[in-house]
Amino acid sequence: MNMDRSRRPDPSRDRDAEKAILGEVERVRAHPDYDTVEKRAAALQATRQQQEREVDPEKRKRLTLHEAALKRLVVEDLTANLQQRVQDRTFPLYQNRDQHLLAREQADARADNIAPFSITDTRQLRRAADEAADLKWVLLDDGRVRLGSTDTTHAVVADGRDVVAAGEIAIAIGNRSLLALSFTNQSGHYQPPRDVIDIAAPFFEAHGIQVPHTSRKDYDS
Amino acid sequence: MKGDIILQIERLSLEASESKDPRIAEQAVVLAEQLAALETDDTHRFSALVTALKLRSKYGLGFTAALLDVSARLEASSLDPARKKGKRKNLAAIAKKHVDDPRVAAWLKEQDLTFTAEDLEPLLNESR
Numbered sequence: 038m039n040m041d042r043s044r045r046p047d048p049s050r051d052r053d054a055e056k057a058i059l060g061e062v063e064r065v066r067a068h069p070d071y072d073t074v075e076k077r078a079a080a081l082q083a084t085r086q087q088q089e090r091e092v093d094p095e096k097r098k099r100l101t102l103h104e105a106a107l108k109r110l111v112v113e114d115l116t117a118n119l120q121q122r123v124q125d126r127t128f129p130l131y132q133n134r135d136q137h138l139l140a141r142e143q144a145d146a147r148a149d150n151i152a153p154f155s156i157t158d159t160r161q162l163r164r165a166a167d168e169a170a171d172l173k174w175v176l177l178d179d180g181r182v183r184l185g186s187t188d189t190t191h192a193v194v195a196d197g198r199d200v201v202a203a204g205e206i207a208i209a210i211g212n213r214s215l216l217a218l219s220f221t222n223q224s225g226h227y228q229p230p231r232d233v234i235d236i237a238a239p240f241f242e243a244h245g246i247q248v249p250h251t252s253r254k255d256y257d258s
Numbered sequence: 259m260k261g262d263i264i265l266q267i268e269r270l271s272l273e274a275s276e277s278k279d280p281r282i283a284e285q286a287v288v289l290a291e292q293l294a295a296l297e298t299d300d301t302h303r304f305s306a307l308v309t310a311l312k313l314r315s316k317y318g319l320g321f322t323a324a325l326l327d328v329s330a331r332l333e334a335s336s337l338d339p340a341r342k343k344g345k346r347k348n349l350a351a352i353a354k355k356h357v358d359d360p361r362v363a364a365w366l367k368e369q370d371l372t373f374t375a376e377d378l379e380p381l382l383n384e385s386r
Binding site: 141 | 260261262263264265266267268269272275276299301302305308309312340341343344345347348351373375377378381382384
């Protein structure tokens with residue numbers, strides 16, 4: 038079979054990219070301009086805005102690397118804070134109210150070709166955004182955010198685990214960024230309170246999805 | 259209470275999917291439309307109506323009339339242009355499976371589904 042070589046994944050390129058990001062992470066970590074969680078989060082947003090305006094390909098490439106490093110550090114910061122809060126029980130965990138139905142729900146999702154995905158899967162996210170699809174989301178106690186079609190349940194998206202937060206999001210594509218048209222705590226299976234919206238929103242923003250305050254809607258269950 | 263209604267709709271959906279019994283799906287539709295009637299917020303109201311429409315679509319429960327009704331209610335709602343377009347895209351994604359029906363095909367043709375900078379700029383500015 039005659040395959041197009043240029044389309045094959047190149048592991049050495051991935052390794053080089055990872056090495057470059059790690060180098061930039063170390064540079065950013067050591068820099069006094071980025072020595073607090075707040076400064077890193079603000080710098081991440083500012084870098085993304087610069088990226089949107091930048092037309093020079095070389096400068097864009099440098100900004101992309103800087104953004105990737107900042108994103109990694111901000112997600113690390115958020116995750117460490119989350120894990121601390123879960124441990125000291127400032128952030129409670131919510132349990133699946135229909136755990137006994139999980140296996141049936143998972144089988145139903147598989148039959149409908151529904152596969153939950155991570156927020157780091159930008160291809161799936163963009164596809165969802167392109168359809169303005171509403172998605173279910175969950176935030177797990179290890180800082181991972183998972184999403185899935187509204188045709189399945191939050192329990193399937195969370196693989197039956199307890200969650201720190203859960204809800205629904207509708208995503209649209211802006212100029213280059215992704216934008217939440219609505220971001221709610223709506224979940225029948227977990228029924229978390231409104232507070233979880235503000236706990237989860239920074240994770241979405243760190244991953245490049247803007248969550249404006251007018252999009253954050255309490256689902257008073 | 260609303261959370262429990264959602265849970266009940268999801269239980270019925272699972273039951274309908276497993277048994278292929280449209281009567282069970284019909285119960286879920288009724289609940290979803292009752293939930294929509296309870297909602298005071300447009301985002302939540304249309305979320306419940308979209309759930310009902312998906313079930314109508316999957317089980318052949320009077321989809322076209324319901325689509326046209328929800329669409330008319332959406333256009334008359336006070337949602338801002340970006341969010342209205344988002345919900346319209348939700349409806350279109352379901353409607354695409356029913357293009358054989360000329361009324362659905364005509365409805366799809368009329369829809370403006372492309373986000374413009376004008377639609378999204380106010381929301382992007384707010385989040386900056």
